[in-house]
Amino acid sequence: MTAAARPAELPLFGQMPGDISVSFEFFPPKSEKMEAQLWDAITQLAPLAPSFVSVTYGAGGTTRERTHATVARIIRETGLVPAAHLTCVGASKAEIAEIVDQYWDAGVRRIVALRGDPPPADGGKFVPHPEGYTSAADLVAGLTARHDFDISVAAYPEVHPEALSAEADLDNLKRKIDAGASRAITQFFYSTDAYFRFLDKVLAAGITAPILPGIMPVTSFAAIRRMSGNTEIPGWLEAMFEGLDERPGPRALVAAVAAADLCKRLYDGGVRDFHFYTLNKAEQAYAICQLLGLRPNTKPVTNPVENAA
Template identity: 45%
Template structure:
């Protein structure tokens, strides 16, 4: 693999506690030491609050000088509010945005999405209409299907609408089966979609947490991995060593077969991602 042609990026979330905010500078600095292409910052705590996203973004940029992209969701919002957020981000020097629908309220069906913009494709179109090509727009992709999609074809059609609306690239939900990613990329190629589709990577560090996240987002944990994690759940070191090997093999398969980069879901922990980074032999600047 040619490192110069591959982009690596890290996702952070707005800290939920004063202690988390206190730790943010050290976290950002540790991850910035390997010079990712950009950071992304999720939409508030649980997708409920954009102020935390903005505050986190500003602090990360001030601490590291590295491009940082906010997640921007449209669910339950208005064009006026989204427009104000876009103006705020543009004034702050933001040039990249991760454009998402956002999580539906627990009582809403997918056809009942509240707000003036109901789908990520509509959000992408709105950003293009109001800001032209100022922002690089990343969208979400689901190699194993969005958990609320009716079927794989409907899910793929929703993804294609986001690209047609003007998205520049996509970052996938995490997965543990490389074939799911390559099958999705092949479907994109057949559909004439040529934007970069970057795999999302989740380090494995905690059995219960991973099981909970995967159930919520529809990510499949293959049976052989799940059984080993259950076996090691009371041995933290063994579980993390096993998780490191599993995810490292996945990353190597992805990069060796043409993935344009990797986007790491750090969960605001530097060590698991940097340990994986070093295990993969990814580029580490001299002196870092």
Template identity: 40%
Template sequence: MQRAFLQHISSFVICLMTLASVYQSSGCAISFELFPPKNAEGVDLLCKNVERLMQFSPKYFTCTYGAGGSSRGTTLEVLQKVKQITNLPVASHLTCVGSTVEELEGYLADAREIGVDYIVALRGDPPQGTTKFEVTEGGLKYANELVELIRGKFDDLGIAVAGYPETHQEAVDFQTDLVNLKRKVDAGADIVITQLFYHNDDFYRFRDACQAIGIEVPIVPGILPVTNFKQAKRIASMCKASIPAELESAMSEKEDAAHQFRVGVDHARQQTIDLLKHGVPGIHYYVLNKSEAAAELLDGLQLAGV
């Protein structure tokens, strides 16, 4: 009875943790990103993978939604289940795409109602079939405006924003992109989570530039373990991330799925070890609703005593 009470109190304290405070300890905070499954079977599998990932003591889970907000309802359902399973804080992605301010406020109210703790505030990519972001009538144009909205009316929610080590694909140049990022941080963001990257030097260059321009919130690297080379190239091309020549060469040696998995996981593990040596406050893993790659990567670190 006493043990159950203490576990309840511990869970309550964890869920009161602010997003900024997650990164104030001396260790490296781990978090995982999910996306909403298309059916009930996918939800069940996601829950099993979440349970497996809990062995690595993550600080929180995030969940995206489909293009144009097509699966926002499912995102909230997933996050509610994840919170029930883990007793950890959860974060919902939110974009400006296809929504009025009133609709954004409605979603934020619903998210807070079901227990969402943090928001990953994004402008969002253009809807599928288009190449240019169009502002919805009565909506918002930039992510910093979304941050201002959340901070102004939902100040109890933590806010993460996106950073781009290799520059956002629509930005004029690297420096302009940094100025835009600082605008989001100045509007009230607690942390920056980066887009995926495969060259750690790109992240260090980006982090140094952020510090030079006066961005003082935690900069959290985002890592996607490569497990399928064709898929990795497609995702990397979408977000303007370059794949190292040595990784491409090693993975393309064989089309064998097991070989590509091992090579990709090892690369992500080496990225992680190097990032830890360089004092990152945390690492955000894009797990694509699967636990195998992240589990093997992190298991390997534990076995090595990292």
């Protein structure tokens, strides 16, 4: 038996045209060393001309301040378009209004609106602030009423762990889109079938907004398991990383190839927009984009927001 040859014996990523759009997620640094790592990642990935870069956000004043500082620096020092994360956790509507007004005044026009994960002190159960938003859809409606933001929300191809059912989860996504969201970004996944089945259900529900696949290269298999929720971790993926726990170099190479293969299969199914969870590291995301045919933009990236108050 012989392996079936690809057309013209091309390698797996041969002649990829690079006709894709990418976006990257970062998290705000907690130390000077982490800040240096973040800005190294931003500097390396900026030439790929992402459509936007998002900065995560958690409950609590310190985290909010770090997110705001990171977003402000992106606006001040780069030509990238930042999208600031916002959650419903631990804040009143008035507090969120103050935050979004500050973002708007700083030139931020994109928001990633999330319900947010409850802090451990709440026993893992989301409890709305007495004067706050009760859901991501509620938050989107509030943001839309206040400013003309471009809003992204979360989607779950394999169902949110707290959803009553797949149908309830899809209904929740529709409420977020109907409230004014422009697109959804998925939780990371490793099954293209799960993503495409989800798209079929989304379209059947009358949702036409783009659903960007969230791509998470495996930097730590233990971490992926911890964060997976309802996300299936295929046996073949686990086998690929067997014995690499203490070998970060080979693990990073395998992770980049595995994620690039996932993206290639999504590309072959018609996907052209990809969102990468970078964990503030550039190498893997850059390598994946390279394999997909995307090349650096040699022209300066300009920020279209600009200077609007």
